[in-house]
Amino acid sequence: MKTEFKGHPLMMLRLLKPFLFVLVLPLLKGLAEYLIFRKADGILLNEAVVCAVIVFISVLRLRAFSLTVNEKSITVKEGLIFKKRSNIELSRISSVAIDKTPIDALFGAVTFKVNTEAGRVGKPDFEFKLSKKNSISVSNLLYGSENRSAVCFKNSRIIAAAALGSSAVTGIIVGVPIVNQMGKLLGVALSEMLFDEINTAANQINTYFPPIFNIITLVLLISYLFSFFYTVLKTLRFRLNAEDDRIEVRHGIIIRKTVIFKRESVNDVCIEQTPLLRLFKRYAMRAAVGGFGGSKKEKALLVPIGSRSEILQNFSCGFSFLKPNGRILMAARNRKTYMRFVRIPLVSAFVTVAVFSCTALFLHHFDRFAVFVMFVALGFIAYYAGLCRYNFRYGKLILGESIYACGSRGFSTREIYLPKEKLGCIRILQNPFDYRKNTCRVRITVCSESADSLRILHLDKDAVKENIAECFNLE
Amino acid sequence: MVENAKKLPKKTQYLWQARIGTALLCVAAVTAFFIKFSLWMLLPTAIILFLSFLFVFAYLPRYFSSYSISSDGKAIIVRKGVIFKMTYIMPYPRMVFATVYSSPISAKLGVSGVIIKAARGWLILPEMDNADTERLVSVTAGENNENGV
Numbered sequence: 001m002k003t004e005f006k007g008h009p010l011m012m013l014r015l016l017k018p019f020l021f022v023l024v025l026p027l028l029k030g031l032a033e034y035l036i037f038r039k040a041d042g043i044l045l046n047e048a049v050v051c052a053v054i055v056f057i058s059v060l061r062l063r064a065f066s067l068t069v070n071e072k073s074i075t076v077k078e079g080l081i082f083k084k085r086s087n088i089e090l091s092r093i094s095s096v097a098i099d100k101t102p103i104d105a106l107f108g109a110v111t112f113k114v115n116t117e118a119g120r121v122g123k124p125d126f127e128f129k130l131s132k133k134n135s136i137s138v139s140n141l142l143y144g145s146e147n148r149s150a151v152c153f154k155n156s157r158i159i160a161a162a163a164l165g166s167s168a169v170t171g172i173i174v175g176v177p178i179v180n181q182m183g184k185l186l187g188v189a190l191s192e193m194l195f196d197e198i199n200t201a202a203n204q205i206n207t208y209f210p211p212i213f214n215i216i217t218l219v220l221l222i223s224y225l226f227s228f229f230y231t232v233l234k235t236l237r238f239r240l241n242a243e244d245d246r247i248e249v250r251h252g253i254i255i256r257k258t259v260i261f262k263r264e265s266v267n268d269v270c271i272e273q274t275p276l277l278r279l280f281k282r283y284a285m286r287a288a289v290g291g292f293g294g295s296k297k298e299k300a301l302l303v304p305i306g307s308r309s310e311i312l313q314n315f316s317c318g319f320s321f322l323k324p325n326g327r328i329l330m331a332a333r334n335r336k337t338y339m340r341f342v343r344i345p346l347v348s349a350f351v352t353v354a355v356f357s358c359t360a361l362f363l364h365h366f367d368r369f370a371v372f373v374m375f376v377a378l379g380f381i382a383y384y385a386g387l388c389r390y391n392f393r394y395g396k397l398i399l400g401e402s403i404y405a406c407g408s409r410g411f412s413t414r415e416i417y418l419p420k421e422k423l424g425c426i427r428i429l430q431n432p433f434d435y436r437k438n439t440c441r442v443r444i445t446v447c448s449e450s451a452d453s454l455r456i457l458h459l460d461k462d463a464v465k466e467n468i469a470e471c472f473n474l475e
Numbered sequence: 476m477v478e479n480a481k482k483l484p485k486k487t488q489y490l491w492q493a494r495i496g497t498a499l500l501c502v503a504a505v506t507a508f509f510i511k512f513s514l515w516m517l518l519p520t521a522i523i524l525f526l527s528f529l530f531v532f533a534y535l536p537r538y539f540s541s542y543s544i545s546s547d548g549k550a551i552i553v554r555k556g557v558i559f560k561m562t563y564i565m566p567y568p569r570m571v572f573a574t575v576y577s578s579p580i581s582a583k584l585g586v587s588g589v590i591i592k593a594a595r596g597w598l599i600l601p602e603m604d605n606a607d608t609e610r611l612v613s614v615t616a617g618e619n620n621e622n623g624v
Contacts, residue, residue, distance in 0.1 A: 073616055081579060088572040089616045118571035118592035125572075125592075 007065040008109040011129035015058040027051050069141045076126050092116050095261035095289050098135050110135045143246045143260050153238040153304060161305035162231035164276040171223030174230055213372050235304055242318055249300055259300055261289050268418035268446045269319055275411050285311050288452050321419040326400025327467055331392060331458040340458055341392040345385035352377045397442055397456045399471040405444050405454045416454050422447055440464060480545035486584045487602040488539040492531050499527035569593040573615040575608055591615060
């Protein structure tokens with residue numbers, strides 16, 4: 001079987017990328033002008049010569065690249081004058097990702113990314129272009145043959161997951177750079193034009209609240225819609241192969257992404273609920289894989305949306321750590337402990353009402369604005385109080401051969417399942433309020449590059465220490 | 476117990492003296508070019524040349540002779556430094572993969588460098604004999620862990 005693979009010719013574009021805007025595009029523009037208008041400036045010939053030299057060097061660099069796969073390791077060779085040779089043991093490879101853009105599909109190529117636990121977060125360790133046939137051969141050599149049976153999620157479920165999982169914040173983070181880049185490419189102040197349109201539309205809506213309320217609402221709505229469409233395009237046609245040792249996830253319409261990894265590469269599994277998912281009692285499941293390339297958080301989405309029982313039932317055979325056993329550590333079930341959980345939102349609500357009521361009373365010009373901000377703040381506090389209540393009812397920690405932690409992080413609820421050997425560290429924290437009650441906060445962190453962590457509040461300190469000692473054979 | 480402390484070959488020192496010396500000479504040449512506009516440029520040119528001479532012929536030999544790579548069977552230990560002495564310890568289980576790099580001149584001299592990547596860290600080793608480089612790479616690949624470097 002073929003074990004040495006060469007790069008696809010499309011890889012030359014990546015090698016030419018630094019010179020694209022300063023040399024290649026101006027040369028093409030000059031050539032087009034010459035062909036159409038029969039006009040050429042003096043430097044066209046020089047540009048053509050330099051471009052030819054750079055293309056020649058790119059061809060040589062492409063020929064110098066090779067990927068060799070054998071039983072124990074893979075070897076990546078690259079470089080023309082300054083040569084590099086990287087040797088990676090097969091067991092050290094966390095995952096491989098295969099991306100196919102429309103241009104790749106046109107030329108029969110894919111972008112092949114190899115990830116390990118080393119390297120920078122958000123960037124794959126190795127990235128190159130292979131032909132589609134070679135990428136299948138490489139992934140079969142690394143992970144065994146592709147399993148034909150796949151779990152396909154209906155597009156309606158994917159759209160529901162995108163609707164419930166999207167947020168205005170994500171839309172702003174993703175959308176603003178895209179709008180700015182598009183504006184630069186088109187040579188127009190696109191973001192200013194967009195803002196003017198939003199301002200005009202907001203002024204046409206009459207409400208009790210000040211015009212800024214309409215602008216903020218419109219911006220949040222547009223950002224949410226952007227995040228929704230972006231997520232839909234990213235996750236549509238979702239397929240999951242999770243039989244045997246090989247897990248393969250495919251999703252995306254415009255850019256088709258395939259991620260392949262072994263079960264043993266999974267550091268932990270998270271079952272999460274965003275605020276909207278909580279409304280509909282649905283969950284999303286992600287697996288944290290070390291060095292998951294291209295992603296800021298190294299998480300592979302395994303189930304975009306589903307019920308908790310369905311998720312646990314379908315995956316508990318494949319991931320044995322989804323059945324934790326051990327003593328359950330929870331906060332004490334009494335009213336005093338409950339009040340400790342909801343103390344902060346209650347105090348915040350009281351302070352918010354007091355501050356903004358005074359503002360509205362004494363500064364008449366800002367009374368509507370103060371009322372608007374007060375209602376928004378109370379909305380956030382009410383949701384936070386709901387999360388505190390969730391932490392009281394369901395927050396728990398189980399330490400055994402498998403570790404389980406349930407709590408909340410940010411605006412989402414989270415359950416983490418991991419095998420004991422994947423645990424990074426356990427921190428026990430006490431503040432002055434904890435000393436009196438002999439309680440503590442426990443933070444568990446997974447052993448991985450961008451580690452998952454979760455905090456469980458108001459656990460009995462002696463029980464926690466006893467449990468940790470028993471679980472890890474400490475004196 | 477630490478065993479097999481290896482020093483870098485003299486070739487590596489000469490290679491880096493040539494590289495850094497050439498780079499500093501280029502900087503001196505740029506400042507020397509401006510002498511035709513102002514004689515005051517003689518001063519910075521002279522200072523750059525003097526400091527370059529000191530760096531290349533006084534500091535670099537001491538730096539490379541202070542460099543030692545050893546193993547205790549469980550980790551690679553690198554010691555280096557002239558004024559500020561540093562010791563790097565990288566345990567074998569934490570090594571993920573190794574990248575060997577070489578230039579045309581270092582390939583002719585029979586030396587190559589290694590970058591060892593670990594989760595949340597890396598270790599860059601300057602050019603060593605090819606045999607030592609290959610041994611390090613095989614250690615990273617999980618072979619010869621008992622023999623070490």
